[in-house]
Amino acid sequence: MSNTAMQAKPVGRTERKHRAILEAAEEMFLAGGYLGTNMDELAARSQVSKQTVYKHFGSKEALFVELVTSMTDAAGDPWTRTPSIRPASTTCAATSRRTPTGSSRS
Secondary structure (H helix, E strand, O other), X not given: OOHHHHHOOOOOHHHHXXXXXXXXXXXXXXXXXXXXXXXXXXXXXXXXXHHHHHHHHOOHHXXXXXXXXXXXXXXXXXXXXXXXXXXXXXXXXXXXXXXXXXXXXX
């Protein structure tokens, strides 16, 4: 099977609803903030019932956390990666202090 055929996997109705909720949530949280986002309006914008929103995410907070997590993962946030793959500048050896002459401080 080719890579194209494997990537063209059809998306089910449940996944489409999940994505629609996340897309609407992103727009609404960015526009109005956490407190300014109304779950009834979010459900309407997602074209799902409020019950469906809570079935997928459990709470407004859970939805917000998943959205922020997915956004930071997509941005490649180095702090969400495992320590073994953090940029070298974040390791102790790379951030040790040096004196003006270039020797290490104790």
